[in-house]
Amino acid sequence: MNLVVIVVVRLLEGMFVIGGIGSVAVLILSGIEDFRTLFGREDENHS
């Protein structure tokens, strides 16, 4: 039982950490785009 709990908890922690690092990347990259949007230097086509 304890092993199952440990595995589940570690899995959740792993998801949170990996997701958190990726979200920081989202934050930085979209922040740069936001800066361009605010100051009108944004390209019209993205993807």
Added chain:
Amino acid sequence: MSSVPSSPSNRVRIVVATSVMLTFISYWRAAAIVLNDLASSAFYACGIAEQAVGKSAPWFIVGVMLFSFAVRAVYVESCSMFVRGGVYRVVKEALGGTLAKLSVSALMFDYILTGPISGVSAGQYIAGLINDILATADVHGWIPRAVHNLFNGTPHVSVNETSVVFALAVTVYYWWENIKGIHESSEKALRVMQITTVMVVILLGWSAITLMKGGYQSVPLPTPENLHFSKESLGFLRHSFPEDGLAKMFGLLGILIAFGHSVLAMSGEESLAQVNREIAHPKLKNLKRAAIVIAIYSFVFTGLSALLAVMLIPDAVRVPVYKDNLIAGLAMYMWGPHLLRLIFRGFVVVVGFLILSGAVNTAIIGSNGVLNRVSEDGVLADWFRFPHRKYGTSHRIINMVVILQIFTILASRGDVYVLGEAYAFGVIWSFTFNSLAMLVLRFRYKGERGWKVPPNITIAGYEIPLGLASVFLVLLSIALVNLATKSVATVAGISFSVVFFLIFSVSERVNLKKHALAKAQMKDHFQLLQRDTVERESLSIRAGNILVPVRDYNTLTHLRWALERFETRDQDVVVMSARVSRFGAAAYDLSPEQIFSDYEQTLFTRAVSVAESFGKKVSLLVVPAGDVWAAIVQTANNLDSSAVVTGESSKMTPQEQAFSLGRAWEGLPEPKRQFVLQVVHADSQVDTFRIGPHSPSMKDEDVLLLHRLWLNITREQGLDKLHHHEILREALTRFARDFGARDREDILKELRRATLESPREAGPDAPVVRRESADGPRTGGDD
């Protein structure tokens, strides 16, 4: 209509416009609408988080607000996709029917809980202020002895009971407003946010002065050893791991649990998708601007006020006294005289009342919108969507939503913490389902997409959506941890979702059989022609046609009147139904079958029967619209209609109808043409108004005055050939000159007095509306 299948040429052609006729709003207004929901959580989020995780809660609120920038990016991507079919259909396409129904159930739980938590929280602020005023009055000896004795001390009101009564009153008030179909304008949302901004600026500025003058206490860093979970905040884990042993044992899990208890600070983010379609051109750029404004504003307000509350309010009173009205507590611990602080607290309560009671309304509108869409998607029985006989609103859905909200308010007994915990369930799961759907749609949806959440890397020709997957992972991990740590929310949320899931599943089965039959009947009698926009040439309708908007198939007197009066060989009669989808239902476009539903089928069957009884032919048109008045004027303008013939409204006088239409006409872009509005009463009496710039109607005494002036002036030498209109022009030129110069205030004063002395019959005249005689526009010469 007969049940014999008709040949395609005999079928009645119905043009279904698929682009919604909206009145567009600036990104500032869009941001204001979203912030009315999102910023309202600043009033209760930190108090709930601190009760759950301890004094370091503000750091988690700040973390959640930073993370909300990433969640916002997911919503921007979902808004930039061009899809039709409502939330259910879109999620179904990505995740399948079962998860789609669960997703909508979670979204409904979120929307329904928004009302009770906002109403109760506003009640907490008001009750707290009443008690503080009574305490201050008691200290000064202003409370009579008898009243003092009655309460065995300082008079006070029960905070939780008062909150329940207040929340019930606000909910019932907005229930009635929604039944009547009166919707809130973006103008009002903007005003509320302007007032809120004044409060935020004072709050932050005064807090800065207080920090310099009076010092502050530090906020413990968000490390596992600084987390102090209450028994309630560990939920199901408290039985296996008492005294937060598990959280401390794993360390990072504690952070995850704390994050889960703070997540409701970003509730309301989903409203961005609801206002998206109303944002003005350039849509994507303005959507992004609105999203930036929302994210920065909510980060500053919610994040900083949470930090300041812990820094400035002493520990001894922060949770015991101000846990449910933390910003009011912050006002009371500013540097300065007590009276000034009390006045500012009053201002905080007024702002809290405005924004939180507005959120109660948003919750009803949003729930109604989502359930309407779900019904259009065939997952909720059409019975729910049947319009109110008098007001035409989906009253059964509104009643159901409000009954659930009233039940929630009573069950909570005014406990904001319990409501907050339950609310977080809906918030996190609706975010999680949305991000999962977006992740799956990256691989399945190949249509138009204006923007993608960065970063994305391409390996062997396959694009890997790293950013989107990261946001989903964080949301999923929080949602799963919350299942274990929020026992009340888990039980309530799952029970609610299961009940809604069953309702949706049963409704879907019933609808499948019913809709198959209805679809076959519709194919026999109607031919749906899909058009992106309403254009006269493409619809083969002649200029100068008569537009007849219809809504209720029991009241088609005005259609009969129009068919009696106008010869369809000379003038086309266009019967139009506006399918209104307001805020809360506007996340995605509808498919033609959804726009032309059972109700429109019955409505047009009746309309065709009426036309057939006159031996005349009518053109049929369905347009989706954000606002019915805007839809009518846009359609009339696009079709070059010479007249709009409408029936009596149950909630507006003909003058008010003309006023609303006139206002919508003013909002139309150029080029625009004038037309006549004829409001036909049940007894076939008609009120006629001219919509567009026109000569004003004049009273007899005004005409007499003008005539007397004309008589006097024409006696003067060289002026015997003067016209009445030349006197008017001279008078108006002088008036404009005086009004633009020093006499402005005097003129306004005189006009106000004149308005009071001769009250209008019903409402003011719109500048572009003229009421005329029952037989049509009055004609006649001037001189």
